[in-house]
Amino acid sequence: MIQLKNLTLRRGLKELFSNVNLTIHPGWRVGVVGSNGTGKSSLFGLMLKQLHQEQGDCDYPRGWTVAHVAQETPALTSSALEYTLDGDRELRELEAALRQAEDAHDGTKIGHLHGELARIDAYSAPARAAKLLAGLGFSEEKQARPVSSFSGGWRMRLNLAQALMCRSDLLLLDEPTNHLDLEAVLWLEQWLAAYPGTLLLISHDREFLDAVVSHIAEVARGSITLYTGGYTDFETQRAEQLAQQQVAFDKQQATIAHLENFIRRFKAKASKAKQAQSRVKALEKLERVAAAHADSPFNFTFDSPTHSPNPLLVTERASAGYGDTAILSHLNLNIQAGARIGLLGPNGAGKSTLIKLLAGEHAPLSGTLTPARDLRIGYFAQHQLETLRADESPIWHVQRLSPTVREQELRDFLGGFDFRGDAALAPVGPMSGGEKSRLALALIVWQKPNLLLLDEPTNHLDLDMRAALTLAMQDYNGAVIVVSHDRSLLSSTTDQYWLVEHGSVSPFDGDLDDYRRYRLTQQQDSVTDRAAASDMPEVDRKTQKRQEAESRQRKSAQKKPLLSRLGKLEQELDRLHAEKAILDALIADESMYGADKRNELAAAIKRQGELATRLEQVEEDWLAVQSDIEAIDAAD
Incomplete structure (x- = not known):
C-alpha cells in the first residue's frame, strides 16, 4: 500500500500541504483533483523521488515497478513501435542479456533467458504495443515512422503509450487526456478500467474520472482528503460540506436558480427525445457542479451580443x-x-x-x-x-x-x-x-x-x-x-x-x-473486416459491398416518409409550445382576474387544457415515429 505519514511538502517558500496522513490500498484507482498550483504534480514528483518532503514519510513497497509519462521525448530514429516497446524495461533487459549470452555461446544461460521471456509473454509484446498505439490513434504507417518525425502532441501520446506498455505495480498519470481526441479518451478509459495495478490519476475531466477511478483525493487548503467513489460522488459529498457554510450556500442557491431558469427555457424548446434526455442528465450533473464549486474563484458571463444576424x-x-x-x-x-x-x-x-x-x-x-x-x-x-x-x-x-x-x-x-x-x-x-x-x-x-x-x-x-x-x-x-x-x-x-x-x-x-x-461498433467491424479480408475472395468482397449498399438504400427509402412525418410533428410541437407559453403568461397575469376579463380568462384556460392534451398526443406520436426509425436502423 501507499502511505503518507505526517507529510509536509514545500516548493521554494510555498508550503503545499502539511501533516498529511493518507493510505491508498493496492488496486485502488485514485483521481487526484484540486485547483492548479495546489501541489498535485508535486505529489507525483515526491513519489518518483524527484522531490523530497520537508518532514514525514512517503512509503510504498520497495519492489514495486512505477510507471509514469515522461515529459520529454528524444528525437530518436527508432520507430514509434520500438519506442513503445522500450516502456517494458524488463523485456529490454532480458533481450539485452540474451544477446550477450548468444555472443558468449552460453547455452545454459540462453535457455534460462528464453524461459524468462516466455514467463513475461515477450513474444506477444510487439502485438500488444501495436494495439496500444492503435488505441491512441497511430495508424500502421505511423507506428513504423521514426519518433523524430512526430510533433509535440503526438510525442506525448508516444510517451503515454510507453508508460502503458510498462508492466507496472503503480501507474502515475498527470493529465493524460490533454493531447488526446475523444476517440483516444474513450479507448484509454477502457484500458485503465482493466489495469490491475494501483493508479494515481491527475485529471480535470469529470467524465473521464467517473469512468475510471474508485476514489478521489482532493488536494486543497494545505491538505489531502480522500473520498470514496468517482468524481460525481465527490461533488455530492463536497456540496454537502459547503452547504453548511452560509456564504457558500448563498452562492450555491443563486447558481441553482440560474440552472432552473435554463431548464425551463430548454424544456420549452426540446423536440428531440434523445437530445432532451442527454441534456436533462447534463443539467442534473450541473446542479452538483454548482454546489461543489460554490467557492470557485471564477465568476463571469458572456454578455448578449450587440447584433444577432441570421444566418451567421x-x-x-x-x-x-x-x-x-x-x-x-x-x-x-x-x-x-x-x-x-x-x-x-x-x-x-x-x-x-x-x-x-x-x-x-x-x-x-x-x-x-x-x-x-x-x-x-x-x-x-x-x-x-x-x-x-x-x-x-x-x-x-x-x-x-x-x-x-x-x-x-x-x-x-x-x-x-x-x-x-x-x-x-x-x-x-x-x-x-x-x-x-x-x-x-x-x-x-x-x-x-x-x-x-x-x-x-x-x-x-x-x-x-x-x-x-x-x-x-x-x-x-x-x-x-x-x-x-x-x-x-x-x-x-x-x-x-x-x-x-x-x-x-x-x-x-x-x-x-x-x-x-x-x-x-466501427472498431469491431474494422477488426472483423481485416480478419476476413485475407480469406475472402475478391468477388465475395464486391458482393458484400453491393449488399451493404442495397441495404442502406432500402433503409433510406423506408425511413423517408417517417422522417417527413417526424419533421411535421416537430413543427407542430414548436407551434404548440409557443402558443402554450403565451397562454401560460396570460393566465399568470393578475390583471386577467378582474370581472371584465372573466370570459377571456375562461377561454384561455379552456384553450390551455386543449393544448396540453394535444401536446401529449403529438409527443406520443413523435416517440412512436422515432421508435419506428430506430427499428429500421437496428434491422439487419
Whole structure:
C-alpha cells in the first residue's frame, strides 16, 4: 500500500500541504483533483523521488515497478513501435542479456533467458504495443515512422503509450487526456478500467474520472482528503460540506436558480427525445457542479451580443484544407443564430480544419464562405496562446481592445477570471498554460461575439474554471461550435452534433452515448473486416459491398416518409409550445382576474387544457415515429 505519514511538502517558500496522513490500498484507482498550483504534480514528483518532503514519510513497497509519462521525448530514429516497446524495461533487459549470452555461446544461460521471456509473454509484446498505439490513434504507417518525425502532441501520446506498455505495480498519470481526441479518451478509459495495478490519476475531466477511478483525493487548503467513489460522488459529498457554510450556500442557491431558469427555457424548446434526455442528465450533473464549486474563484458571463444576424455563416460547395490538399469537401453549411453544435470525429478527420475555415484563418480552396455583415467571431484555439504578448499584463491586453474603459472596470472584469490585484499587472510570459488559456478566454468574452468557435478550450483548465466556463456558455445567447474531448462540456453546452469524417461533415443523430457505441461498433467491424479480408475472395468482397449498399438504400427509402412525418410533428410541437407559453403568461397575469376579463380568462384556460392534451398526443406520436426509425436502423 501507499502511505503518507505526517507529510509536509514545500516548493521554494510555498508550503503545499502539511501533516498529511493518507493510505491508498493496492488496486485502488485514485483521481487526484484540486485547483492548479495546489501541489498535485508535486505529489507525483515526491513519489518518483524527484522531490523530497520537508518532514514525514512517503512509503510504498520497495519492489514495486512505477510507471509514469515522461515529459520529454528524444528525437530518436527508432520507430514509434520500438519506442513503445522500450516502456517494458524488463523485456529490454532480458533481450539485452540474451544477446550477450548468444555472443558468449552460453547455452545454459540462453535457455534460462528464453524461459524468462516466455514467463513475461515477450513474444506477444510487439502485438500488444501495436494495439496500444492503435488505441491512441497511430495508424500502421505511423507506428513504423521514426519518433523524430512526430510533433509535440503526438510525442506525448508516444510517451503515454510507453508508460502503458510498462508492466507496472503503480501507474502515475498527470493529465493524460490533454493531447488526446475523444476517440483516444474513450479507448484509454477502457484500458485503465482493466489495469490491475494501483493508479494515481491527475485529471480535470469529470467524465473521464467517473469512468475510471474508485476514489478521489482532493488536494486543497494545505491538505489531502480522500473520498470514496468517482468524481460525481465527490461533488455530492463536497456540496454537502459547503452547504453548511452560509456564504457558500448563498452562492450555491443563486447558481441553482440560474440552472432552473435554463431548464425551463430548454424544456420549452426540446423536440428531440434523445437530445432532451442527454441534456436533462447534463443539467442534473450541473446542479452538483454548482454546489461543489460554490467557492470557485471564477465568476463571469458572456454578455448578449450587440447584433444577432441570421444566418451567421453560409458555405456553399466549399472545400477546406492545406495547400492544394482538400481535407473536407462539398461543405454546404448554414450556421444559424443561437445554434449550439458539437463537432465529433477521429483525430485528423478535419475538425480543427473546419473551425479554422469558419474562423476565417483559412480561405476555402473552392466554393464560397459568406459571413453575415455584423458577424463577430470569438475564436479560441491552443495556438492562439502564442499570440499573447509575453512582456505585457492581462490588463494591458484588455486595454488594447478598449482603450477608453476605466481601469477599475477592467480590473473587475479580470477578477472574474481570477486575475486579481498584482496578478492583473503581472507579465504573461511566466504564466502557466492554464492562466494563459483563462486570459485568452477573457479576451473573447470581453468582445461580445455572436459566434463562439472553440477548439479544445478546456486544455490546461482546472475543474473550477471548467465549471465556470460551462455555466457561462449555458447562459450565452449567441451561437456555439465546439471541439472538445471533455464530454461534460459537450453534453452540457451543445444540443446537436456534426460528424466530421471521410472528408465530409454531416449531422449525427444521437448523443455522446450513441457516439461511443458508434465508434466501438466501427472498431469491431474494422477488426472483423481485416480478419476476413485475407480469406475472402475478391468477388465475395464486391458482393458484400453491393449488399451493404442495397441495404442502406432500402433503409433510406423506408425511413423517408417517417422522417417527413417526424419533421411535421416537430413543427407542430414548436407551434404548440409557443402558443402554450403565451397562454401560460396570460393566465399568470393578475390583471386577467378582474370581472371584465372573466370570459377571456375562461377561454384561455379552456384553450390551455386543449393544448396540453394535444401536446401529449403529438409527443406520443413523435416517440412512436422515432421508435419506428430506430427499428429500421437496428434491422439487419
